[in-house]
Amino acid sequence: MLLTRKNGDGSRQATRAGRFAAGLSESLARALPTMDRRAFLKRSGVGVGVGIAASQWQLVKKAQAADKPAEASGLKREVRRTVCSHCSVGCAVDAVVENGVWVRQEPVFDSPINLGGHCAKGAALREHGHGEHRLKYPMKLVNGKYQRISWDVALEEISQRLLAVRKDSGPDSVFFVGSSKHNNEQAQLLRKFVSFFGTNNCDHQARICHSTTVAGVANTWGYGAMTNSYNDMSFSKAVMYIGSNAAEAHPVSMVHMMHAKENGCKMIVVDPRFTRTAAKADQYVRIRSGSDIPYLYGMLYHIFKNGWEDKEYIHDRVYGMEAVREEVMKWTPEKVEEACGVPEAEVFKAAQTMALNKPSSVVWCMGQTQHSIGNAIVRASCILQLALGNVGKSGGGTNIFRGHDNVQGATDVGPNPDSLPGYYGLATGAWKHWCTVWGVDYEWVKGRFASQAMMEKSGTTVSRWVDAVLEKNELIDQDNNVRAMVFWGHAPNSQTRGLDMKKALDKLDTLVVIDPYPSATAAMAAMTVDGQELNPNRAVYLLPAATQFETSGSVTASNRSIQWREKVIEPLFESRTDHMIMYQLAEKLGFAKELVAKIKLVPGKGGMLEPEPESMLREINRGTWTIGYTGQTPERLKAHMRNMHKFDVKTLRCKEGKDEETGYDLTGDYFGLPWPCFGTAELKHPGSPNLYDTSRHVMDGGGNFRANFGVERDGVNLLAEDGSHSVGADITTGYPEFDHVLLKKLGWWDDLTEAEKKAAEGKNWKTDLSGGIQRVCLKVHGVHPYGNAKARAVVWNFPDPVPLHREPIFGTRPDLVAKYPTHDDKKAFWRLPTLYKTLQQKNVEAGLAEKFPIILSSGRLVEYEGGGEETRSNPWLAELQQENFVEINPQAAAARGIRNGEYAIVSTPTGARIKVRALVTPRVAPDTAWIPFHFSGWWQGKDMLEFYPEGAAPVVRGEAVNTATTYGYDAVTMMQETKTTICNIEKFTA
Amino acid sequence: MARMKFICDTERCIECNSCATACKNEHEVPWGVNRRRVVTINDGIIGQEKSVSVACMHCSDAPCMAVCPVDCFYRTDEGVVLHNKDACIGCGYCSYACPFGAPQFPSNGTFGLRGKMDKCTFCAGGPEENGSQEEFEKYGRNRLSEGKLPACAEMCSTKALLGGDGDVVADIFRTRVITRGKGSEVWGWGTAYGNKPQQDSVPQELAK
Amino acid sequence: QQDAPATAPAAAPQVQSVDILKQDQAERTRAQPGNAAPVWRTVNAGTENYSSLPYREAGVLIQQKVQYPGQDRPVSAGEAWRRFRNGPLLHVGGWLFLAAIAACAALYFIAGPLKIKGPLTGRLIERFTPSERLIHWSVAITFVILMLSGLTMAFGKFVLMPLIGHGLFGWLTYALKTVHNFVGPLFAVSLVCMIVKFARDNLPVMADVKWLLSLGGAIGGKHPHAGRFNGGEKIWFWGGVLAMGVLVTASGFVLDKIVPGLDYTRHLMQLSNVLHLVAASLVMAASLGHIYLGTLGMQGAYRAMRDGYVDDQWAKEHHDLWYDEVVRGDVPRVRSQESAPATAPRTV
Numbered sequence A: 001m002l003l004t005r006k007n008g009d010g011s012r013q014a015t016r017a018g019r020f021a022a023g024l025s026e027s028l029a030r031a032l033p034t035m036d037r038r039a040f041l042k043r044s045g046v047g048v049g050v051g052i053a054a055s056q057w058q059l060v061k062k063a064q065a066a067d068k069p070a071e072a073s074g075l076k077r078e079v080r081r082t083v084c085s086h087c088s089v090g091c092a093v094d095a096v097v098e099n100g101v102w103v104r105q106e107p108v109f110d111s112p113i114n115l116g117g118h119c120a121k122g123a124a125l126r127e128h129g130h131g132e133h134r135l136k137y138p139m140k141l142v143n144g145k146y147q148r149i150s151w152d153v154a155l156e157e158i159s160q161r162l163l164a165v166r167k168d169s170g171p172d173s174v175f176f177v178g179s180s181k182h183n184n185e186q187a188q189l190l191r192k193f194v195s196f197f198g199t200n201n202c203d204h205q206a207r208i209c210h211s212t213t214v215a216g217v218a219n220t221w222g223y224g225a226m227t228n229s230y231n232d233m234s235f236s237k238a239v240m241y242i243g244s245n246a247a248e249a250h251p252v253s254m255v256h257m258m259h260a261k262e263n264g265c266k267m268i269v270v271d272p273r274f275t276r277t278a279a280k281a282d283q284y285v286r287i288r289s290g291s292d293i294p295y296l297y298g299m300l301y302h303i304f305k306n307g308w309e310d311k312e313y314i315h316d317r318v319y320g321m322e323a324v325r326e327e328v329m330k331w332t333p334e335k336v337e338e339a340c341g342v343p344e345a346e347v348f349k350a351a352q353t354m355a356l357n358k359p360s361s362v363v364w365c366m367g368q369t370q371h372s373i374g375n376a377i378v379r380a381s382c383i384l385q386l387a388l389g390n391v392g393k394s395g396g397g398t399n400i401f402r403g404h405d406n407v408q409g410a411t412d413v414g415p416n417p418d419s420l421p422g423y424y425g426l427a428t429g430a431w432k433h434w435c436t437v438w439g440v441d442y443e444w445v446k447g448r449f450a451s452q453a454m455m456e457k458s459g460t461t462v463s464r465w466v467d468a469v470l471e472k473n474e475l476i477d478q479d480n481n482v483r484a485m486v487f488w489g490h491a492p493n494s495q496t497r498g499l500d501m502k503k504a505l506d507k508l509d510t511l512v513v514i515d516p517y518p519s520a521t522a523a524m525a526a527m528t529v530d531g532q533e534l535n536p537n538r539a540v541y542l543l544p545a546a547t548q549f550e551t552s553g554s555v556t557a558s559n560r561s562i563q564w565r566e567k568v569i570e571p572l573f574e575s576r577t578d579h580m581i582m583y584q585l586a587e588k589l590g591f592a593k594e595l596v597a598k599i600k601l602v603p604g605k606g607g608m609l610e611p612e613p614e615s616m617l618r619e620i621n622r623g624t625w626t627i628g629y630t631g632q633t634p635e636r637l638k639a640h641m642r643n644m645h646k647f648d649v650k651t652l653r654c655k656e657g658k659d660e661e662t663g664y665d666l667t668g669d670y671f672g673l674p675w676p677c678f679g680t681a682e683l684k685h686p687g688s689p690n691l692y693d694t695s696r697h698v699m700d701g702g703g704n705f706r707a708n709f710g711v712e713r714d715g716v717n718l719l720a721e722d723g724s725h726s727v728g729a730d731i732t733t734g735y736p737e738f739d740h741v742l743l744k745k746l747g748w749w750d751d752l753t754e755a756e757k758k759a760a761e762g763k764n765w766k767t768d769l770s771g772g773i774q775r776v777c778l779k780v781h782g783v784h785p786y787g788n789a790k791a792r793a794v795v796w797n798f799p800d801p802v803p804l805h806r807e808p809i810f811g812t813r814p815d816l817v818a819k820y821p822t823h824d825d826k827k828a829f830w831r832l833p834t835l836y837k838t839l840q841q842k843n844v845e846a847g848l849a850e851k852f853p854i855i856l857s858s859g860r861l862v863e864y865e866g867g868g869e870e871t872r873s874n875p876w877l878a879e880l881q882q883e884n885f886v887e888i889n890p891q892a893a894a895a896r897g898i899r900n901g902e903y904a905i906v907s908t909p910t911g912a913r914i915k916v917r918a919l920v921t922p923r924v925a926p927d928t929a930w931i932p933f934h935f936s937g938w939w940q941g942k943d944m945l946e947f948y949p950e951g952a953a954p955v956v957r958g959e960a961v962n963t964a965t966t967y968g969y970d971a972v973t974m975m976q977e978t979k980t981t982i983c984n985i986e987k988f989t990a
Numbered sequence B: 001m002a003r004m005k006f007i008c009d010t011e012r013c014i015e016c017n018s019c020a021t022a023c024k025n026e027h028e029v030p031w032g033v034n035r036r037r038v039v040t041i042n043d044g045i046i047g048q049e050k051s052v053s054v055a056c057m058h059c060s061d062a063p064c065m066a067v068c069p070v071d072c073f074y075r076t077d078e079g080v081v082l083h084n085k086d087a088c089i090g091c092g093y094c095s096y097a098c099p100f101g102a103p104q105f106p107s108n109g110t111f112g113l114r115g116k117m118d119k120c121t122f123c124a125g126g127p128e129e130n131g132s133q134e135e136f137e138k139y140g141r142n143r144l145s146e147g148k149l150p151a152c153a154e155m156c157s158t159k160a161l162l163g164g165d166g167d168v169v170a171d172i173f174r175t176r177v178i179t180r181g182k183g184s185e186v187w188g189w190g191t192a193y194g195n196k197p198q199q200d201s202v203p204q205e206l207a208k
Numbered sequence C: 001q002q003d004a005p006a007t008a009p010a011a012a013p014q015v016q017s018v019d020i021l022k023q024d025q026a027e028r029t030r031a032q033p034g035n036a037a038p039v040w041r042t043v044n045a046g047t048e049n050y051s052s053l054p055y056r057e058a059g060v061l062i063q064q065k066v067q068y069p070g071q072d073r074p075v076s077a078g079e080a081w082r083r084f085r086n087g088p089l090l091h092v093g094g095w096l097f098l099a100a101i102a103a104c105a106a107l108y109f110i111a112g113p114l115k116i117k118g119p120l121t122g123r124l125i126e127r128f129t130p131s132e133r134l135i136h137w138s139v140a141i142t143f144v145i146l147m148l149s150g151l152t153m154a155f156g157k158f159v160l161m162p163l164i165g166h167g168l169f170g171w172l173t174y175a176l177k178t179v180h181n182f183v184g185p186l187f188a189v190s191l192v193c194m195i196v197k198f199a200r201d202n203l204p205v206m207a208d209v210k211w212l213l214s215l216g217g218a219i220g221g222k223h224p225h226a227g228r229f230n231g232g233e234k235i236w237f238w239g240g241v242l243a244m245g246v247l248v249t250a251s252g253f254v255l256d257k258i259v260p261g262l263d264y265t266r267h268l269m270q271l272s273n274v275l276h277l278v279a280a281s282l283v284m285a286a287s288l289g290h291i292y293l294g295t296l297g298m299q300g301a302y303r304a305m306r307d308g309y310v311d312d313q314w315a316k317e318h319h320d321l322w323y324d325e326v327v328r329g330d331v332p333r334v335r336s337q338e339s340a341p342a343t344a345p346r347t348v
């Protein structure tokens, strides 16, 4: 009997052919830069005590094998290193490509970020090489059906229509929704493209993701980004996740948390749902959705009461804590419990854990940002960390987990309605700076816009494009309504108020969707609801874009590390890269020459020209001084990608090492040169692993809070106090940001070279294109070019300078609305009128809370990403979540006679009635329900399959929660309120 | 010779399904066949929830092997329980016998028509020649023969899933248990291997 | 729910009596942090936990514990089933089958076939109408197919595989299994017809008891009285055909997954298999006896089944009461319309 098989025993040698293939895959195995078994197991053990872990890392050696691909066989086999395109963790992947086909995917154990690990989405990446459910060629909606057209026709017709709209209604009547899926190069190019079209009406996912964070955090201490890194969390002694479900949304980040936990780190999770993340927590705190400020203030109450705040830190580095303290002390434990439902003991315990186990870190994500008071909530979290003195400390910080794979990069340099790349804003100076960098004439660009006023006025946001189309013309803050939409890597089901969106889609003149998976938008535009007629004058075009595996480019992870993706495969089917499409459209629109004035063109798919990614990155390097995107040249990034194993997993630093290929010395660099990586590449700034960290020299990635808000306010000093500065700084107190004047005053001007002097004259650290000012500050004097100031606990330029709790516009607690009402309505806010109090009041008066007694929240499943069209098209993922569902508490379900697994109808005040399966679970409390937002393709119970372009429907379709979500926007950034609305749930009866 | 085993560290597993998907990807496993799956115990119950990734455990005294009417199972000298799809008659008996629900079938079994059984191979292929196309088509990749470990374990997001030499994985696990001071249950080992660093699911007070 | 031990007074003896087996994990974590015993107890109970996969039993980690008769402790249902099937079931079933063969052989070689004692009369009685024969042969043929294929599945790997090799055996078994699974339902249909058709004449009467008490004449040496069917046949009918047939068929239908609306859990399949094997073993062993008597064992019987007619002498000897009825005219000599006695009666 065949019970034991010996390796290489006769029976198997005897088996048929397959010799060739066997040899093939064996040499393949050897060619792969992967670990051998022993090494893998060692890596798996990491996190067992710092000492052991560190030594284990050193033990790890790559399986050094003959790196000879078997060319002899005529088979071309390569391994291309790329980065997962789903979330901001930035997991590296090795793609094995045979004769241009992506045949295999291997984990990159060397990556300090993911150690070879993935979540379901990353582990299923290779499906992008199949792309069976993708859009395969350009299509146009003709008589309600999508028909194939050629690229030439498509580009011609689209540009004609856009030019016509531009001519009739002005450039602001076109809205470009860009993408956080674009790499940095494409994102920057798109911002330039939109500018040259002549509008600021552009946006991308960051708006509906972390816009409140970016605004709130940047206004608190300088930069709107995650302060530390996933890896750095392994140094934490306590971590509080508040509004983050990292186990599903940033799964690989959890490995670093687990390492910390195993070394005694305490973990707290504050969330309305008991999530997979909460399951790992030492303490789980259930709060009512939208009540984070009462909870955070509840914690601060105990911190202040017990004197746990870091007084010295606050004195030296924080402005306005007194005012906050006053507000905090009003939040007595009773009021806290009333507002967020958490009893005093729980709040106290969390406060104590965070205060007595330092460094402690706070992690947040969408649970905090997606509220009409998102900007205030995130600032309250910052304040907590400032009070505890945790910011600028390894193991501390605010670990803001960002969303899409390149949402950080797209926020930094991409299509934002209120800023040019690098947060330069839209003022004349900013335009001039970028015009210089782009090599175009400022006056020409100005001439492209309706007026200079429109050129310097922030555009509308993606959360409100629907209103930009539908709102009465006299109420909007631009001449004409938006008439044409270009969805360039963004799904429709991610924006709220689906019923209104359907109306807006129908009213459009032109709709262009440029996406590998444009089908959700396509189906929504093509569907006819209740026998309704489609707008006969509207044209809808679908263009197949290539994915990020079909091009190369850089991508910025949440921790600000930038990684370079190699191209894995050629664009599939008829798809083209986004930058090729931008270039080709620009040709038709008449500004191609300007678009690539300083960019090299190279032959891309089919020999057609496209801008070269390296060249585009260099343009970013040349212009983005504000946030230090200047040091990350393609060469340095590629050297990092080749030498991942030389970076420490906890500190992300390379202790010592050279890139064999180029001889580049990696020593001292932090992995991916996390921005700010100041100065030119020659300066060799190592990147900044943790922001505002005064315990390191600026040339070691150290820093301090940014002086962005002046030097004093009402006679109070805004700069850091004496003695508070980064290690080794020549100035040992606070100082403002640097410009030519300050350099001269300090007598440092002569540290510049002659050439630098010429470039720096009349410039500041952000606009000096030679990088001389930055070099002198950093290298010569050890100071930060952006100054050394205090963080602001009071952000006086925001509607609520001290963060205040306000009830959501659609809520179940009219009693609390009376105490904590929302803002007053706004006119001309991002070009649109925006409702707050009138609507909230109306809702209270209409007694909506009784008709819709359950709080409806939404969020993520690990298997799907964003609108989900891409991941639901991947059968390996789709099988894992085959239907949309609503999480409903057993008690609430019983009261409605709903049983687990049955269909239920979720209705909201918009009139929407969506049909989803009931998942009866104690994950949510009886007053809360939760629906994942990744589904689309059903419309209020009906499958929209017939409206999909042929062959491009995803494997799994379902009801989009955003069909039912309601009105509500953040008072600073126009973030949509997706985490808190109200609903009723009924049993479905056919 | 190493004895290959799996450990799923439930203190780490976050139900991210990477393991399940990695397996699908590496072996081109069709829809409906799940060599590995993730199960959550006490889902949503505060303080009680645990997730476990489960596949064939490659049992020491494998029930599947014992009941197979055509004896299509065999064990490699690394303790991996493999089977021969050419011989398999799709009777389903292995799936009835397996404690872990590992054996899978491409079809639903009406009139006994299930197709050939498929299950986790510990990424060790089947009886065909190592690395051959035929082996790949029937059983997926043979990573062990390439000197690699199971794809699922290699890609586990949190390194909750350990697959490899039983002694080594047990060691890694033990060190973790010692540093964190809890979570000592080695899930499934009692049932699969009969030997137990801490007998898996047998409550501690009963095991004494 | 339950009071956590911590809340009980420290010195009180009740502390010991807190039923740890009833604690849930939350309570246990409070009482003894780090001990996850309650969770693992749940797992071992075969609970259907959460899994995002919509498949049957996807959420079950380990099958629940089960203890079959004769087993010393409950173990995972699959393992318990394996032990029960591979142990007692196959052993007893196998030996029973061999024993039945041996018994038939012994009867044949020692006692020899039952001969018709008197001279044949040449007068024939129609014993089985064509439709009865059709039904019988359907049952018989499907049965034999099922038996042979079933035997191969159950014992082939011990008996056949060593002889014909793994490869061939695999193919053969695959073919036989497939045949088994489709022929099963055919057998079931024929079986129902048979039961309907033969039930009336198999209703037990007093004579059957005597027939059985004398073991069909083995004790006392002379033929006991019997109707159309004797006590032994009736046992075969009610016990073998009806009871075992129904059991084996019902369980077979479940194994075939063709009963609508059932939740085909592994446990259900295990139980069905046990039932199927038990019933099949019994019916196979018994059928050997039946087949032996119907062929080699009794002169004249086979012909009755093949052609439908028996000689008066045979009827008189074996089924005297029935013969009397025919003679009396209570039962017509020929019951079927189509094949009137016109055709030349054959001799045995």
Ligand SMILES: Nc1nc2c(c(=O)[nH]1)N[C@H]1C(S)=C(S)[C@@H](COP(=O)(O)OP(=O)(O)OC[C@H]3O[C@@H](n4cnc5c(=O)[nH]c(N)nc54)[C@H](O)[C@@H]3O)O[C@H]1N2
Pocket (backbone or CB within 6 Å): A086, A087, A088, A209, A210, A242, A243, A244, A245, A246, A248, A249, A250, A270, A271, A272, A273, A275, A287, A288, A289, A290, A291, A292, A364, A365, A366, A367, A368, A401, A402, A403, A404, A857, A858, A859, A860, A861, A862, A863, A864, A865, A866, A867, A979, A980
């Ligand atoms: N699998 C997967 N991963 C992803 C994505 C994806 O689509 N799928 N998307 C990426 C993107 S774009 C983003 S932005 C991130 C988002 O990542 P997360 O923000 O972590 O994910 P969410 O599920 O949106 O929300 C997190 C939690 O917030 C809770 N919550 C709701 N309301 C409140 C509240 O008022 N207060 C608090 N404290 N918590 C609340 C929800 O219950 C939920 O568990 O994930 C990224 N990663």
Ligand SMILES: Nc1nc2c(c(=O)[nH]1)N[C@H]1C(S)=C(S)[C@@H](COP(=O)(O)OP(=O)(O)OC[C@H]3O[C@@H](n4cnc5c(=O)[nH]c(N)nc54)[C@H](O)[C@@H]3O)O[C@H]1N2
Pocket (backbone or CB within 6 Å): A179, A181, A182, A205, A206, A208, A209, A210, A366, A370, A403, A404, A488, A489, A490, A491, A492, A493, A494, A495, A514, A515, A516, A517, A518, A545, A546, A547, A548, A578, A858, A859, A860, A865, A866, A867, A868, A869, A870, A933, A961, A962, A965, A978, A979
């Ligand atoms: N109710 C509710 N709504 C939400 C949220 C929520 O929690 N609840 N979360 C919000 C958040 S945080 C976010 S970030 C958004 C996310 O929502 P979206 O960003 O709208 O969703 P995605 O599906 O990620 O959209 C990305 C699109 O880009 C395409 N794409 C991928 N790669 C490329 C490429 O290389 N080029 C081009 N051109 N296209 C590409 C994909 O096919 C997909 O169509 O949803 C928001 N909406």
Ligand code: HEM
Pocket (backbone or CB within 6 Å): B069, B090, B091, B092, B111, B112, C085, C143, C146, C147, C149, C150, C151, C153, C154, C155, C177, C180, C181, C183, C184, C185, C187, C188, C245, C248, C249, C251, C252, C253, C255, C256, C273, C276, C277, C280, C281, C283, C284
């Ligand atoms: C009386 C006649 C029958 C006999 C003697 C018989 C015998 C057997 C035997 C011995 C086995 C193997 C059991 C094992 O190895 O554990 C078996 C399996 C099976 N039998 Fe029968 N059986 C009979 C009738 C039926 C009927 C009527 C059906 C269906 C309607 C059926 C369906 C099955 C099925 C589905 C299996 C499982 C085999 C597989 O699917 O691979 N059997 N049978």
Ligand code: HEM
Pocket (backbone or CB within 6 Å): C127, C136, C139, C140, C143, C144, C194, C198, C202, C229, C232, C233, C234, C236, C237, C240, C241, C245, C287, C290, C291, C293, C294, C295, C301, C302, C303, C304, C305
């Ligand atoms: C090759 C196999 C078989 C042979 C040669 C055979 C032979 C016979 C013969 C000769 C008779 C007539 C006995 C008499 O005249 O009293 C008979 C009767 C009968 N046989 Fe069979 N038989 C076979 C298989 C089966 C099977 C598989 C079944 C049912 C599962 C079956 C059920 C019956 C029944 C019900 C009767 C009528 C007797 C009664 O109802 O008590 N036979 N068989």
Ligand code: SF4
Pocket (backbone or CB within 6 Å): A084, A085, A086, A087, A088, A089, A090, A091, A114, A117, A118, A119, A120, A121, A122, A123, A249, A250, A251, A252, A253
């Ligand atoms: S989705 Fe995020 S966590 Fe998952 S593999 Fe991709 S980058 Fe890593």
Ligand code: SF4
Pocket (backbone or CB within 6 Å): B055, B056, B057, B058, B059, B062, B063, B064, B065, B081, B094, B097, B098, B099, B100, B101, B102, B103, B119, B192
């Ligand atoms: S886990 Fe199941 S399939 Fe795997 S060896 Fe054990 S019994 Fe067989």
Ligand code: SF4
Pocket (backbone or CB within 6 Å): B064, B067, B068, B069, B070, B071, B072, B073, B083, B087, B088, B089, B090, B091, B092, B093, B094, B095, B103, B116, B117
């Ligand atoms: S299904 Fe195949 S492997 Fe499983 S017991 Fe039956 S023949 Fe053996």
Ligand code: SF4
Pocket (backbone or CB within 6 Å): B022, B023, B024, B026, B027, B035, B036, B055, B119, B120, B121, B122, B123, B124, B150, B151, B152, B153, B163
């Ligand atoms: S070991 Fe290989 S075959 Fe088994 S579950 Fe893991 S990936 Fe799949």
Ligand code: SF4
Pocket (backbone or CB within 6 Å): B008, B012, B013, B014, B015, B016, B017, B018, B019, B020, B038, B051, B052, B053, B155, B156, B157, B158, B159, B160, B161
């Ligand atoms: S990959 Fe690891 S953490 Fe994720 S479900 Fe599998 S075992 Fe658990």
Ligand SMILES: [Mo]
Pocket (backbone or CB within 6 Å): A205, A208, A209, A210, A402, A403, A404
């Ligand atoms: Mo996001």
